[in-house]
Amino acid sequence: MLLNKGTLYALFLVLATGCVEPFEPDIQESNEVMVIDGRITDQPGIQTISISISSPYKQPRFRPVSGCVVRVEDDEGSGVTFLENAEGIYQSELEPDFLAVGKAYKLQVITPEDQVYESDYDVFLACAPIDQLSYRLEVQGTSDPDVNYYGIRFYLDTKGSGEDARNYLWTFEETWEYVSYYNIQYIWDGSDFLDFTPQLHGKKICYLTELLENYQVGSSSLLGSNEIRQQPLHFVSNQTPRLQEQYSLLVAQHSLSPEAFLYWDKMRAQSGDAGGLFETQPSRTSGNISNVSQPLEKVLGYFFVSQVKEKRITVSEDFDFPIVGFDCPLDTASSVEDFGINYPYIMYSLSLIGRGPPYAYSYKECHDCTYRGGVTTKPDYWDE
Amino acid sequence: MGMGSGRRPGNVTDTLTFSSGQGVKHYGGPEPRISLTYLMGSNNSVKISYNRVRQYIFMLSNTIAISPTDQWKLSDYHLKPPFVDQFSLGYYQDIPGAGLNTSAEIYYKQIKDVVDYKDGADFVNNPYTETQVLQGEQEAYGLEFMIRKSSGKLNGWLAYSYSRSEMLFNGTLPGENINGGLSYPSNYDRPHGLNLVTNYKVSRRLSFSGTLEYMTGRPVTYPISIYYQNGAEYMDYSNRNQYRIPDYFRMDLSVNLEGNLKKRKLAHSFWMLSIYNLTGRKNAYSVFFRNEDGNINGYKLSIFGRPVITLSWNFKFGNYASE
Numbered sequence: 001m002l003l004n005k006g007t008l009y010a011l012f013l014v015l016a017t018g019c020v021e022p023f024e025p026d027i028q029e030s031n032e033v034m035v036i037d038g039r040i041t042d043q044p045g046i047q048t049i050s051i052s053i054s055s056p057y058k059q060p061r062f063r064p065v066s067g068c069v070v071r072v073e074d075d076e077g078s079g080v081t082f083l084e085n086a087e088g089i090y091q092s093e094l095e096p097d098f099l100a101v102g103k104a105y106k107l108q109v110i111t112p113e114d115q116v117y118e119s120d121y122d123v124f125l126a127c128a129p130i131d132q133l134s135y136r137l138e139v140q141g142t143s144d145p146d147v148n149y150y151g152i153r154f155y156l157d158t159k160g161s162g163e164d165a166r167n168y169l170w171t172f173e174e175t176w177e178y179v180s181y182y183n184i185q186y187i188w189d190g191s192d193f194l195d196f197t198p199q200l201h202g203k204k205i206c207y208l209t210e211l212l213e214n215y216q217v218g219s220s221s222l223l224g225s226n227e228i229r230q231q232p233l234h235f236v237s238n239q240t241p242r243l244q245e246q247y248s249l250l251v252a253q254h255s256l257s258p259e260a261f262l263y264w265d266k267m268r269a270q271s272g273d274a275g276g277l278f279e280t281q282p283s284r285t286s287g288n289i290s291n292v293s294q295p296l297e298k299v300l301g302y303f304f305v306s307q308v309k310e311k312r313i314t315v316s317e318d319f320d321f322p323i324v325g326f327d328c329p330l331d332t333a334s335s336v337e338d339f340g341i342n343y344p345y346i347m348y349s350l351s352l353i354g355r356g357p358p359y360a361y362s363y364k365e366c367h368d369c370t371y372r373g374g375v376t377t378k379p380d381y382w383d384e
Numbered sequence: 385m386g387m388g389s390g391r392r393p394g395n396v397t398d399t400l401t402f403s404s405g406q407g408v409k410h411y412g413g414p415e416p417r418i419s420l421t422y423l424m425g426s427n428n429s430v431k432i433s434y435n436r437v438r439q440y441i442f443m444l445s446n447t448i449a450i451s452p453t454d455q456w457k458l459s460d461y462h463l464k465p466p467f468v469d470q471f472s473l474g475y476y477q478d479i480p481g482a483g484l485n486t487s488a489e490i491y492y493k494q495i496k497d498v499v500d501y502k503d504g505a506d507f508v509n510n511p512y513t514e515t516q517v518l519q520g521e522q523e524a525y526g527l528e529f530m531i532r533k534s535s536g537k538l539n540g541w542l543a544y545s546y547s548r549s550e551m552l553f554n555g556t557l558p559g560e561n562i563n564g565g566l567s568y569p570s571n572y573d574r575p576h577g578l579n580l581v582t583n584y585k586v587s588r589r590l591s592f593s594g595t596l597e598y599m600t601g602r603p604v605t606y607p608i609s610i611y612y613q614n615g616a617e618y619m620d621y622s623n624r625n626q627y628r629i630p631d632y633f634r635m636d637l638s639v640n641l642e643g644n645l646k647k648r649k650l651a652h653s654f655w656m657l658s659i660y661n662l663t664g665r666k667n668a669y670s671v672f673f674r675n676e677d678g679n680i681n682g683y684k685l686s687i688f689g690r691p692v693i694t695l696s697w698n699f700k701f702g703n704y705a706s707e
Contacts, residue, residue: 023671023684025627031609039614054609054620057673057680062612213616262558269504270618281446282605282621283503286564300611300620 030298031056034065036117036289038107038303040072041254042099042124049082049090051109054300064088067112075104075121099305101126101163107289107303119303120259120288127168127255128160128226130311137319138235150321151237154249154313160226165255167219169264169306172212172234173252175379177245179205180369181328182362188336203367206374207382217265221258238323246383248314254306263287263302316383328366333359391462391515400461409461413438427478438467442499444517445571446507447604447670453507457499462514466497485532495522500551500570503562503624518560520553522570540582540593549573563624569603571625576600588704589642596635601628607673607680619680629671630684635662645704652706653699660692 031054038049049072051065064087072092073079080098082090099105104121111117133156140149156170184203187194216233220226234249236242256264269280287302334357365371402408417435424430442465444455459465474489497519501507505516526547533539549572554565562568580596603625611618638658661667666689673680700706 018669018685018687019666019689020683020685021666023668023682025606025671025682027606027608027622027627029608029622033609033611033620035611035613037613050612050614052612054611057607057610057619060610060617060678060680211615213614258558266504266559267613267618269506270621280507281501281503281505282607282619283563284621284623285503300618301613 034117034291034297034299034301036107036109036119036287036299036301036303038072038119038301040094040099040105040303040305041308042094042306043252043308046091046093047082049107049109049303050088051090052088062088065111069110071108073106073108074098074100075106099124099307101307105303105305115294116292117289117299118292122260122288122304123257124305124307125165125255125257126160126163127253127307127309128158128164129309130251130253131157131159133157133249133251133311133313135313135315137321140235140237149237149239150319151235151239152243152315152319153235154233154251156228156231156233156251156253158228158231158253160220162226164226165257165307166221166226167256167258167261168217168228168231169254169256169261170216170218170231170233171252171254172214173209173250174212174234174236174242175207175209175248175250176242177205177207177247177382178241178326178369178372178374179245181326181366182330184367188359203369203376205378206369206372206376207379208372208374209379215264215268217256217261217268219261221261238319238321241323241325243315243319244323244325246314246316248312248379248381250310250312253309253311255308256304256306259288260302260304263304312381314381314383326366326372328362330360330362333357333361391512409459411438411440411459411465413467427480429476431472431474431476433472434470436467436469438465440465442466444499444501444513446501447571447602457513460514463499463517464497464519466495466499466519468493468495470494483533483535485530485534487530488527490527491525493522493524495524498522498551500553500562502559518553518555518562520551520555520562522549522551523567524549524570537585538582540580542581543577543579545577546575547573547577548575566623568624568626571603573603573625574600588645591640592638593640594635594637597632599632601631601668603627604629604671606671610680629668632667633663633665634660634667636660637662642704647703649703651699651701652703653697656694656696656698658694658696660694661688662691664690666690 033054035052035054036049037051040047040049049070051068051070053063053065055061055063066084066087068084068090070082070084070090071079072082078098080092080094082092085091101124104123106121107117107119109117133154135152135154138151138153140151142149158168160166180203185195212234214234216231218228218231220228233251236247263285266283266285270283270285286298287300289299289301289303291297291299336359361367370376415436415438417433419431419433419435422430422432440459441456442459444457446453446455457463470491470493472489472491474487476485476487478485498521499517499519502516502518524547526545528543528545528547530541530543532541549570550567551562551570552567553560553562555561576598577600578596578598581593582595583591583593585591604627605624606622606627607619608622609620611620636659638656641655643653666684666686668684669687670685671682672685673682
């Protein structure tokens with residue numbers, strides 16, 4: 001040994017910070033792989049199959065594959081063709097009797113280069129109804145022991161018959177109400193002040209509906225009866241304004257075949273966020289789609305068919321924990337020149353006798369709630 | 385756990401409680417060791433050995449983090465102690481005229497019930513370790529050559545090893561295999577290793593020494609691409625441990641200058657000048673990835689990525705020859 005342990009240790013203390021530099025691993029396989037994402041449900045409306053190419057991890061983006069012939073077929077040979085409505089997005093409406101319990105379905109995609117991709121057959125299974133949705137308060141620790149996040153987590157109970165699927169996938173659509181921070185009194189359109197009549201335009205209260213990317217899976221296949229109790233679902237934290245007013249979650253319960261359950265269970269660990277990257281053992285997940293003439297080609301994605309049962313829960317509780325609001329600093333201007341060029345400015349007046357000066361204004365979205373993406377029409381399921 | 389259902393967090397069906405001092409689970413078994421040496425002549429011999437060892441504590445290694453984290457785990461109610469059968473055969477030849485000892489050895493190891501993380505195992509929130517790991521088989525084999533010169537002005541040794549280590553987890557229950565049930569390199573599979581240590585004594589007061597170390601980089605699982613399903617982003621990874629971090633290479637050098645050789649004195653001193661990592665190679669300690677504004681960027685962490693020079697003046701009681 002040229003260096004004894006003590007010396008090494010001292011050196012380590014000096015240099016332990018190490019040196020971090022960008023590193024490009026030499027990857028000897030294609031990072032441009034066919035991705036076929038097909039989920040067919042019995043929900044009324046348009047069904048979508050998306051076809052794309054994966055992108056190098058340094059430049060993630062959706063890279064659609066156009067010009068494919070896309071067809072979903074049942075095990076008796078009758079099928080539905082999906083048409084490309086946007087690049088890489090293939091859509092169709094299904095006849096109400098196309099999906100039948102017990103029948104199996106497969107997806108076929110023929111690319112412009114005449115490559116034929118086919119999925120395995122996936123069985124359409126009956127889905128039990130959602131018995132009950134509930135929520136409970138939850139405290140989540142953070143890396144700072146003095147800081148906790150508060151929020152609510154939703155729970156689900158379901159009970160099915162012996163014929164119903166034993167495996168489930170749950171997806172979520174949330175709707176939440178929010179109130180714009182400031183009233184609107186006048187709108188400066190760049191040359192004039194327009195009077196604003198709240199009764200007429202009402203941009204104070206909005207309702208924003210979004211499909212969530214996260215999902216949950218569960219299974220009763222090991223249990224004596226097809227019954228799941230208190231399945232944890234989506235968590236809503238106090239780090240967004242979502243719980244300030246009323247919040248509503250629509251849960252869609254999908255029936256899954258055992259194979260589809262395994263796939264989606266595994267995929268939950270692969271999602272590309274930071275958590276998936278550093279906190280779980282990475283692995284390759286293969287789906288149920290392959291290239292017919294080149295079975296060794298890697299194909300990403302999955303095709304499955306589900307019956308869907310929905311249930312909604314609405315939360316209008318005043319919570320004790322603090323809830324982060326929108327960032328709405330108020331600024332004042334002594335003349336209209338100070339508004340800049342980002343019209344229309346929406347403001348309310350600080351002057352007792354009229355619209356000012358001085359004028360008070362904030363971000364547009366702090367006055368007019370529709371700028372945050374919501375609509376002012378109250379959903380019919382909303383509590384008063 | 386439900387019978388025949390695999391250990392998954394959702395499959396926990398019961399909690400067992402044990403009173404103080406009660407044995408939870410007992411493991412054990414014979415650990416035979418056999419070693420035979422056959423002296424073929426006065427300067428050469430053959431050694432054969434076999435041994436079986438049970439390991440009641442083992443290490444779980446997570447190599448995808450910024451700093452590869454290892455976690456020690458005891459065998460418990462669910463996890464059996466891994467056991468290893470090792471066979472080795474060696475040939476040893478001394479060449480007295482040249483002052484050399486040489487050896488060549490081959491070995492084969494088979495480990496049963498070795499433990500590794502499941503695909504998708506959660507390193508952070510895993511109250512039930514047994515639901516995040518699997519037990520499978522590991523096979524390791526290799527050969528080692530060594531040549532040593534322990535006397536003369538120039539002495540030292542040169543060793544080369546070729547060693548492989550592969551894991552196999554091919555359970556039949558859903559989610560009970562790793563890497564699709566195919567074998568993959570273990571975290572310690574570093575095929576080529578070369579070590580050279582030399583000392584050159586110019587005189588009784590001045591000597592030089594140098595070392596050279598080379599090792600194949602550790603296996604690692606790399607992200608390959610990103611894709612989208614139903615609007616959500618997913619990462620596609622390589623097969624388990626399919627790639628390797630860059631190879632390790634290091635060269636050190638030192639000069640030793642002894643004080644005077646007087647026989648009668650209170651203390652003897654010597655100077656030592658060492659240069660660690662002479663070539664300044666930035667050896668990768670780990671390769672990791674960060675999500676920065678939606679882009680995944682790769683980084684390499686190196687420690688001692690430059691020559692490290694130390695000069696030391698050492699004392700001991702007595703004279704040059706004192707122990």
